[in-house]
Amino acid sequence: MLKTKITEMFGINHPIASAAMGPFRTNDLCIAVSEAGGLGMISHTNVSSKGFESNYVDAMKKNLDYVVEHTDGIFGFNVRTSRVEPGMDKLISETSKHIMRNPKLREQCLYALTSAGSARRMPENKDFQKLRENSQIKHFHVAPALWLADKCVAAGCDGLVVNGFEGGGHQAYERVGGVPLLQQIQKKYPDIAKIAAGGFANGTGLALALAAGADGISMGSRFIASIESEFHKNYKEIIPPAKAQDTIVKTGNLSIIRMWRNRYSTAKGLIKSKEEKIAEEQALLKKRAVMSEEELKEEYRKDFIKNYAIYEGDVESGIVPLGQSIGVIESIESVSDIINKCVKDAEISLKKASNYIV
Numbered sequence: 001m002l003k004t005k006i007t008e009m010f011g012i013n014h015p016i017a018s019a020a021m022g023p024f025r026t027n028d029l030c031i032a033v034s035e036a037g038g039l040g041m042i043s044h045t046n047v048s049s050k051g052f053e054s055n056y057v058d059a060m061k062k063n064l065d066y067v068v069e070h071t072d073g074i075f076g077f078n079v080r081t082s083r084v085e086p087g088m089d090k091l092i093s094e095t096s097k098h099i100m101r102n103p104k105l106r107e108q109c110l111y112a113l114t115s116a117g118s119a120r121r122m123p124e125n126k127d128f129q130k131l132r133e134n135s136q137i138k139h140f141h142v143a144p145a146l147w148l149a150d151k152c153v154a155a156g157c158d159g160l161v162v163n164g165f166e167g168g169g170h171q172a173y174e175r176v177g178g179v180p181l182l183q184q185i186q187k188k189y190p191d192i193a194k195i196a197a198g199g200f201a202n203g204t205g206l207a208l209a210l211a212a213g214a215d216g217i218s219m220g221s222r223f224i225a226s227i228e229s230e231f232h233k234n235y236k237e238i239i240p241p242a243k244a245q246d247t248i249v250k251t252g253n254l255s256i257i258r259m260w261r262n263r264y265s266t267a268k269g270l271i272k273s274k275e276e277k278i279a280e281e282q283a284l285l286k287k288r289a290v291m292s293e294e295e296l297k298e299e300y301r302k303d304f305i306k307n308y309a310i311y312e313g314d315v316e317s318g319i320v321p322l323g324q325s326i327g328v329i330e331s332i333e334s335v336s337d338i339i340n341k342c343v344k345d346a347e348i349s350l351k352k353a354s355n356y357i358v
């Protein structure tokens with residue numbers, strides 16, 4: 001067993017979290033991680049166990065209800081607080097109120113993770129403040145650079161997800177690797193709880209993170225390649241044979257993303273500026289504001305499939321977010337095997353390293 005600030009803070013067995021992986025749905029993965037003694041994560045998505053939803057609030061509520069019905073373990077949820085996210089303040093409010101109303105959710109949903117935007121949006125929200133006063137929920141924000149960690153600390157975060165550039169999915173324009181980032185943040189903020197993310201997939205990685213001052217790790221790509229995750233079979237099967245160099249970072253039509261090298265990500269003309277992207281998003285929001293519920297659901301579905309063709313198994317025509325950690329993932333395994341092996345191997349690595357001290 002490994003006892004860290006994270007296991008203590010959340011009352012969990014293992015210092016391992018599953019990563020936020022919106023826009024994909026990660027309910028079954030969240031349940032499996034929580035059941036295995038880790039910290040599960042419900043992603044920011046408009047897909048619920050019942051299919052596409054017309055808004056993110058309905059999806060989040062359904063996902064919370066589904067997860068809490070299927071586990072007694074501890075878990076959390078992610079909200080991306082970028083200013084181009086549709087209805088993000090409403091999502092924070094409604095999610096907080098939904099958790100407040102259900103005593104089982106209030107006991108188990110203890111990890112509120114914001115990312116990709118301001119660290120202040122959640123702590124400044126009145127409904128989240130009420131939830132924070134009436135439960136043990138902790139607010140973490142993703143810090144992909146030292147100056148962003150400064151902002152998280154100033155916002156009163158309970159902890160940081162220290163996200164290195166090796167990681168899959170949404171990345172920061174700062175492009176700082178996880179090892180220097182963790183050292184910088186550890187030096188400046190030795191006491192705040194830290195979950196290291198990006199590039200972690202096994203016990204060696206967990207040992208490395210703990211030795212460098214993190215209190216746990218969060219894994220995305222490793223858990224995609226698990227039996228329980230609801231990612232398409234073709235998505236999972238990319239991972240074991242892939243090499244660490246098989247990902248590419250592009251500033252595409254969905255901000256800066258690390259993804260698998262395929263026809264889509266290596267095509268010319270994918271690059272768009274941040275300004276172009278924001279203008280496009282705002283035009284889309286305006287268009288969607290006058291759509292009916294059914295039209296919206298269909299629009300979301302089409303948009304999702306266009307960008308994330310992998311959702312339906314097409315590995316070439318859209319974004320397939322994955323991190324460099326794919327280079328060390330050798331097989332698709334059950335979540336409990338992944339977690340137990342990770343902890344066991346980390347213990348071996350940490351014990352071995354301590355032998356160097358004479």
Ligand SMILES: Cc1cc2nc3c(=O)[nH]c(=O)nc-3n(C[C@H](O)[C@H](O)[C@H](O)COP(=O)(O)O)c2cc1C
Pocket residue numbers: 019020021022023024043044078080114115116142163166167168169170197198199200218219220221222321322323324325326
């Ligand atoms: C498919 C996918 C989707 C992601 N979506 C989000 C997201 O919605 N919010 C977020 O904060 N991070 C997102 N990320 C980043 C992950 O939370 C995490 O930092 C990353 O997966 C860590 O790198 P790894 O894949 O090497 O474990 C995503 C990553 C992946 C692979």
